[in-house]
Amino acid sequence: MPETAESLVDKYAVAETCTRMAVHADRREWDQLRSLFADKVLLDYTSLNGGKPTRLTPKEIADAWAATFDRFDATQHLIANKLVELEADQATCTASFQATHRLATAQGTPLWILGGDYRWELTRVGARWLITSVKMTVTWSDGNQGLANAASTGRTEDRNVETVRTFLRLLEDKDIESWMRLWAEDADHHYPFGTAMFPAHLKGKEAIYDNWKGVPELFDTLSFPLREVWTDGPRNTVVARFDSDNVMKGGTGRYQNTYICVFTFDAEGRIREYREYFDPIVTALTYGLADVSYR
Numbered sequence: 001m002p003e004t005a006e007s008l009v010d011k012y013a014v015a016e017t018c019t020r021m022a023v024h025a026d027r028r029e030w031d032q033l034r035s036l037f038a039d040k041v042l043l044d045y046t047s048l049n050g051g052k053p054t055r056l057t058p059k060e061i062a063d064a065w066a067a068t069f070d071r072f073d074a075t076q077h078l079i080a081n082k083l084v085e086l087e088a089d090q091a092t093c094t095a096s097f098q099a100t101h102r103l104a105t106a107q108g109t110p111l112w113i114l115g116g117d118y119r120w121e122l123t124r125v126g127a128r129w130l131i132t133s134v135k136m137t138v139t140w141s142d143g144n145q146g147l148a149n150a151a152s153t154g155r156t157e158d159r160n161v162e163t164v165r166t167f168l169r170l171l172e173d174k175d176i177e178s179w180m181r182l183w184a185e186d187a188d189h190h191y192p193f194g195t196a197m198f199p200a201h202l203k204g205k206e207a208i209y210d211n212w213k214g215v216p217e218l219f220d221t222l223s224f225p226l227r228e229v230w231t232d233g234p235r236n237t238v239v240a241r242f243d244s245d246n247v248m249k250g251g252t253g254r255y256q257n258t259y260i261c262v263f264t265f266d267a268e269g270r271i272r273e274y275r276e277y278f279d280p281i282v283t284a285l286t287y288g289l290a291d292v293s294y295r
């Protein structure tokens with residue numbers, strides 16, 4: 001079937017959208033990258049990472065790729081041999097790619113290169129074509145594949161630190177339902193200074209929820225400024241030091257304490273174990289459970 005001027009314009013727009021995905025990622029232009037995607041996008045990178053295809057929002061894609069790409073000194077994704085097929089308001093684009101990753105490392109070459117094919121599916125939304133699925137098929141690689149592991153270690157640490165920040169923010173927002181989604185199903189929660197008020201050990205999400213669900217309502221406002229973090233990548237652990245400056249219900253007082261908390265994460269980034277250290281005397285004084293003073 002001969003091409004029309006309209007179909008040629010559409011094919012050009014589809015091809016440019018797919019090319020821009022690579023360009024914006026390499027340039028770390030995350031806002032522009034997000035604008036290329038539909039509300040939900042099916043990503044299939046199983047030929048590289050294993051696992052299963054996953055459906056993500058544009059923000060989730062940009063955040064995940066930013067965490068990955070920012071760990072490399074430089075990346076370059078070249079897209080060539082683009083072929084576009086149109087069917088009404090749907091389009092498919094296939095292309096060859098070569099992706100070069102550079103990261104200075106103590107061992108091996110600083111370059112890792114992948115080659116293969118991309119397949120995109122797009123839908124027309126108004127005057128634009130938005131990506132609804134991306135499939136990458138790796139057919140060859142060269143160089144130091146260990147760079148992926150080196151970048152991944154740093155990425156995992158960043159993810160875990162961000163989860164700690166989210167943990168504190170959701171407490172401040174009193175959003176216990178969302179806060180509970182940070183926990184693994186079989187999580188262990190420890191208060192080493194355990195009392196009747198703070199059980200020494202809670203096992204599983206249900207027990208953790210039962211312990212925490214009423215806490216936000218004891219306060220008018222909650223504030224947990226994060227002061228320091230330390231990470232242990234091989235153990236998937238973050239140690240965080242933060243303060244509390246919480247206004248008690250009805251403005252009857254303030255609860256101010258300092259915490260050292262140890263977060264250990266599972267492979268999916270959920271909290272597998274949590275240990276909370278704080279000054280129990282400060283807590284007892286605040287709640288009228290003790291009559292002592294510091295000299």
